[in-house]
Amino acid sequence: MPRVVVLRMGHRPRRDKRVTTHIGLVARALGADGMILADIKDRGIEESIRRVTQLWGGPFFVRTGEPWKEVIKKWRSTGGLVIHLTMYGLPLEDLLWKVRDRDLLIVVGAEKMPGELFEAADLNLAVGHQPHSEVAALAVFLDRLFGGAELKKEFKNKKLRIIPSPKGKKVEKIG
Amino acid sequence: MPRVVVLRMGHRPRRDKRVTTHIGLVARALGADGMILADIKDRGIEESIRRVTQLWGGPFFVRTGEPWKEVIKKWRSTGGLVIHLTMYGLPLEDLLWKVRDRDLLIVVGAEKMPGELFEAADLNLAVGHQPHSEVAALAVFLDRLFGGAELKKEFKNKKLRIIPSPKGKKVEKIG
Numbered sequence: 001m002p003r004v005v006v007l008r009m010g011h012r013p014r015r016d017k018r019v020t021t022h023i024g025l026v027a028r029a030l031g032a033d034g035m036i037l038a039d040i041k042d043r044g045i046e047e048s049i050r051r052v053t054q055l056w057g058g059p060f061f062v063r064t065g066e067p068w069k070e071v072i073k074k075w076r077s078t079g080g081l082v083i084h085l086t087m088y089g090l091p092l093e094d095l096l097w098k099v100r101d102r103d104l105l106i107v108v109g110a111e112k113m114p115g116e117l118f119e120a121a122d123l124n125l126a127v128g129h130q131p132h133s134e135v136a137a138l139a140v141f142l143d144r145l146f147g148g149a150e151l152k153k154e155f156k157n158k159k160l161r162i163i164p165s166p167k168g169k170k171v172e173k174i175g
Numbered sequence: 176m177p178r179v180v181v182l183r184m185g186h187r188p189r190r191d192k193r194v195t196t197h198i199g200l201v202a203r204a205l206g207a208d209g210m211i212l213a214d215i216k217d218r219g220i221e222e223s224i225r226r227v228t229q230l231w232g233g234p235f236f237v238r239t240g241e242p243w244k245e246v247i248k249k250w251r252s253t254g255g256l257v258i259h260l261t262m263y264g265l266p267l268e269d270l271l272w273k274v275r276d277r278d279l280l281i282v283v284g285a286e287k288m289p290g291e292l293f294e295a296a297d298l299n300l301a302v303g304h305q306p307h308s309e310v311a312a313l314a315v316f317l318d319r320l321f322g323g324a325e326l327k328k329e330f331k332n333k334k335l336r337i338i339p340s341p342k343g344k345k346v347e348k349i350g
Contacts, residue, residue, distance in 0.1 A: 018194055022308035029305035052306055088337055088344040093323060118342045128326040129337040130204035131227055133197035136314035139307075143315050148268060151303040162263055162304040167293045169263040 003080070003103045004032045004145070006138065007071055009117070010110035011040050022135045023108060024049040024062055030142035031150030032106070034061035041065030057155025068107075072120050075105040082107065082121045085137045089124030096144055098123065106141065108134040178255070178278045179207045179320070181313065182246055184292070185285035186215050197310045198283060199224040199237055205317035206325030207281070209236035216240030232330025243282075247295050250280040257282065257296045260312045264299030271319055273298065281316065283309040 006027040011020045024035045024045065037045060042064045049062045072082050080103035107121060118124055127137040142150060163170040181202040186195045199210045199220065212220060217239045224237045247257050255278035282296060293299055302312040317325060338345040 015193070018190070019197070022194070022310060025305075025307040026311040029303050029307035030311070056305055088340055088346075090339050090341055091326070093326065115343065118344075124340070124342060126337075126339060128204050128328075129339060130200075130231055130330070132200040132204035133310050133314070135197060135308050135310040136201040136205070139311035139314045140318050143318065151266070151268065153303075155305070162301075164265050164301060164304060165263055165299070166265055167299060168290065169293075171263075 002101055004142075005075075005105050006032050006035045007038060007068065007105055007107045008035060008109070009038045009068055009107060009113060011037055011042070011045075012110075013040060013042060016110065017042075017045065019135060020045055021048050023138060025052060026135055026139050026142070028053065028058075028060040029150075030139060031146045031153055032142065033059070034063070036066055036071055037062075037064035038066060038068035038071065055159050056161075057158030059156065068117075069120070072105065072107075075103075076122075079103065080105055081123070083141075084113075084117055084121035084124045085127060085134065085141060086113065086118070086124050087126050087129050087131060088118075089126040091129075092125045092127050092141060092144065095123060095125060099145070104145075106138065108138050110134070177276055179317075180250075180280050181207050181210045182213060182243065182280055182282045183210060183284070184213045184243055184282060184288060186212055186217065186220075187285075188215060188217060191285065192217075192220065194310060195220055196223050198313060200227060201310055201314050201317070203228065203233075203235040204325075205314060206321045206328055207317065208234070209238070211241055211246055212237075212239035213241060213243035213246065230334050231336075232333030234331065243292075244295070247280065247282075250278075254278065255280055256298070258316075259284075259288075259292055259296035259299045260302060260309065260316060261288065261293070261299050262301050262304050262306060263293075264301040266304075267300045267302050267316060267319065270298060270300060274320070279320075281313065283313050285309070
């Protein structure tokens with residue numbers, strides 16, 4: 001199975017905490033193997049995502065405070081592709097075939113990304129060319145990449161599982 | 176064309192401002208007609224989404240501070256369906272056929288939704304049964320609903336348009 005890891009850029013500790021947490025949770029829920037938060041060590045983010053993984057299962061890793069250039073360099077040195085999701089890029093739907101069955105580092109950021117990143121990425125891909133949300137772009141990308149199979153993924157070592165229900169909330173405790 | 180409107184619940188003015196803005200931008204970018212923020216009047220949210228619509232085109236409406244029960248009641252009175260996106264619901268992929276070609280009010284919320292909402296919705300639908308993000312759930316829902324056509328949508332009365340590019344940022348000014 002190819003590895004898929006999300007690299008989150010541009011996190012400002014106070015302002016972006018919830019959006020970065022959403023990115024981590026989306027990465028996990030929609031089939032990625034882990035998230036790396038670039039440049040800024042943030043134990044709060046690490047803990048909140050680990051807590052979800054402990055309850056709802058894994059495997060899923062989260063690391064923070066790693067310099068983005070090193071993360072990209074290392075990823076490429078093992079033969080992986082670097083995909084930057086940006087509204088300025090080429091249409092996702094035209095280039096998805098290029099990224100299937102490859103190890104992918106998916107870079108998502110805030111409004112202002114360093115120009116170097118556009119050069120450093122193997123592909124700059126757009127989930128639409130309108131301003132919206134890095135959380136949404138990541139979600140649509142992963143859903144297209146995995147073709148919907150990610151929504152059926154079975155997580156391991158979980159303590160909780162949802163029983164799908166037409167009304168209300170049904171949660172099963174495991175073990 | 177059926178109407179698609181997003182109803183955002185559970186917004187706490189300070190904490191959720193950015194996530195609510197993301198929801199509004201995703202609604203616009205991925206083909207919905209407008210967003211209503213339930214219960215809380217928030218002019219900051221209204222303005223930031225209107226500014227995007229003025230620059231990048233519309234039509235797209237945003238309203239805030241309307242009581243959620245009234246919004247739902249009114250929607251249903253005109254024959255529209257009310258869809259609540261929740262990890263506890265039935266799998267989206269099994270029920271998408273039921274919602275096509277209908278006017279849809281898509282309700283998205285935070286972690287704790289009132290139990291009444293599960294009853295008030297025509298369908299409680301899950302974009303996966305894992306905790307992740309209302310922004311992501313909305314994005315995947317809209318992408319599946321519109322089958323990708325939403326990423327090609329032409330907006331009207333725009334001042335800016337992106338020229339898709341393999342590297343860097345190309346923006347065209349219009350008019």
